[in-house]
Amino acid sequence: MLRIVVLGAAAGGGVPQWNCGCPVCVKARSERPELTSTQASIAFSRDGAHWYLVNASPDLRQQMIATPQLHPTKGLLRHSPIAGVILTNSEVDAVAGLLSMREGSPFSIYAHSRVLAILKDNSIFNVLGEKTVARQPIEVNQPFEPALPGGGPSGIEVLPFEVPGKGAWYLEGKAHPAGIDGVGDTLGLRIADKATGQYFYFLAACAHVTDELKARIKGAPLVFFDGTVWRDDEMIAAGLGHKTGQSMGHISMSGDHGAIESFAALDIARKVFLHINNSNPAWLKGSDERKALERAGWQIPTDGTEITL
Template identity: 40%
Template sequence: MNIVVLGSAAGGGFPQWNCNCRNCAGLRNGTVRATARTQSSIAVSSNGTDWVLINASPDILAQIRATPALQPARARRDSGIAAVMLMDAQIDHVAGLLMLREGKELPLYCTAPVWRELNGALPLVPVLSHYCGVRWHALSMEGGVRVPGIDGIRFTPLALASKAPPYSDHREHPEAGDNIGLLIEDVGTGKSAFYAPGLGAIDPRVEAAMRKADCVLVDGTFWDADEMIAPGLSGKTAADMGHLPQSGEGGMIAVLDGIGTRRKVLIHINNTNPILDEDAEQRAVLARHGIEVAFDGMEIAL
């Protein structure tokens, strides 16, 4: 099983177009040693030719240009993308669907709450019906699914404690399926990965999935709970936005320390997070705990 990190940043990417925080300004002027990142998405394949795109970020066209395996190779009009699977209905995870409109009918795997959002509050499906069209495959919490053409890989969704998008009419009243994690298993080798770019809390099911996986790619959005508040960028805490910060008691570092030896990678990293600075003490802390920071183009073979 092959996993490629297409985008490793949170919404807005890094540097964010309108942000002059220390990280964004430092990357632009060369005073911070860091690497630009696009908005979070991964691709999964069993054969290196046919891929499931997990989340379609607004940066999908740039991500395809940077990833030869997703580019046309077998026909005059073609794509390595066999299907799209969504973790949620956040704009930074679904806006890229519009960029895929020139292709064939799009197989789309998502939960019922996400499907409702994409037909209602954010009506991408009705718009796409005038272009390629979308064929929905429902993800439920009752078991794993197989994607045609992606032989030998099972995708098992887990409902996460997080939030629906800000535009949703039930933003403050979450429903199971608004946000999911995915246990991605190679049924032949038994190897697996757990992917959860938006993770507000750890429950026993999520912890069990993380302990089962050979590699975890989990929410790396914020270092501190008040990361957006301290510099005056927002009045919301990490928890208000549905994310578990890395630092502090019960934070992501403590969680990852508690699941034993396996590959541990943070993804969906906000532009304000000091771990983007490769010389920052916070980056050194992660290294001491055996935790990696995802980057665009990162490849994981299991």
Template identity: 45%
Template sequence: MSLAESVRTAGSLQLRVLGAAAGGGSPQWNCRCEVCRLLWTNDPRVTPRTQSSIAASVDGENWALINCAPEVLNQIQKTPALQPSWGDRHTPIRSVLVTNADVDHIGGLLNLRESSPFRLLATPLIQDVLAQNPIFDVLNPEFVEREPIALGETFTLLEGLEARLFAVPGKTALYLEGDTVEIGGESESTVGVEFVHGDQRAYYIPGCAAMTPALASRLDGADLVLFDGTLWRDDEMIEAGVGVKTGARMGHMSMSGDDGSIAAFADLDVARRVFVHINNTNPVLIEGSKARLAAENAGWEIAFDGMELDC
């Protein structure tokens, strides 16, 4: 049986949102913005969210993590499918793929240091970032195989599930910024993931600075897109009094506005569209808010920890 035939006969693509929040989580440990204040007081209109990560499988037994949040241990504890199920040491996590070098996407790797084998996948540039920081040497090379993945290359994420990485407009991680910061460049520093499973097409893009014609063409006709939902409006953090940067400066599209993601997707044929990587200041996190209703009326779902998405 050919690889293509084996992919078609495998089960459906299963995606699990492990963490739906942007960097800092929701509530953020030191924040009292409107959403965080509601969360600290256990208001039923809001739900806590950990930092951005998803898991993928086609058989429910073998899983890949896409991004590895600092809360990965908590996420595993809340996801039975990711927990050890036999022997003295076991994990169903076969590979970990990271889409950029942001702390909220690589910090959890330090928690996976207990000598269980898995593949660590990233672009050559991100692999170099990890290699240059000796703290990641806690990942024993006898167990953790680091594999550089070229943009556009079809690779095996799990048995029966292939994927491709592609550059999206973004920027380098905050701690890697120099005196001059390029915003919106397309390189190995910020990538999206295309899951290839038979005739199914799904995408995970937790960070994106702009919608380009090439990206729109790629996403058109997709079964599922999980897309950067960091901010509702570009100056949101400044208006909330909790930051000094716009969303554009941080390398993120806003949801609303003429240049926002809702408008950018309006004419695209995407069967299911889900916002992920949502900042704690974003009013869509409040059920019943005007922003939440506007997003839902435009056909968008708001991701939450534990959300199950099967294609």
């Protein structure tokens, strides 16, 4: 059995964002506190005792406090049920939370060599000493089994695969520590229970849905997918920025070739949007955008939502 907890569903900045006065953030601060959401990450477990995070958001400390499944075992002075963190990219949204796990509890970081090169190049991540926090390279299209504490098998198989996207924005115009070959900068994951065969997909960043991706995820029981913007020029139209969704490496929910249209014929049992920007009007229950995505069978989760497969 796989248990998945949504730690957060928002994109960078969360909802409300500290310096944002957009309609969603204003409502989250005042009459609609249920809109509050931390930055995107999930935790999953096969046995309920050992948990693995997918990405470590800047809100990770707050998320761990709010999630009883991730609390230390009662009676132990130092303990964490978190056995590992799997990184799908090197954006601040995905790696900054690692710094909240620097107090000496052992766990493993699983990431592509391109992402590990960025961690190595930035000395602040040395607070996670490699004698305690092992850094395990993963490869595109090569399944791996994250280890339990002590090195035993977890019974979980994770298959990383490449998806269309972009490298970390803070490296734009700079030399990448791992060189110019960009394969591995943005990954999707297929996560499966080896005993039961149950599985799900996680894609928090994706620039467009290719035919290859459609074939891969068709018929899946559960997919977490990039929901950054409702429309590609959303941030520009709202006066919040100058970048399109595509220029940031993210597909829109709506429109021709958007996520909703692209998934329409894929027979996926449960479709969940993650990494949703505060500019996205689909946050607002009762909005035309929210009604449209729900009619199409999509869900926007609240922090703490648990799903069992």
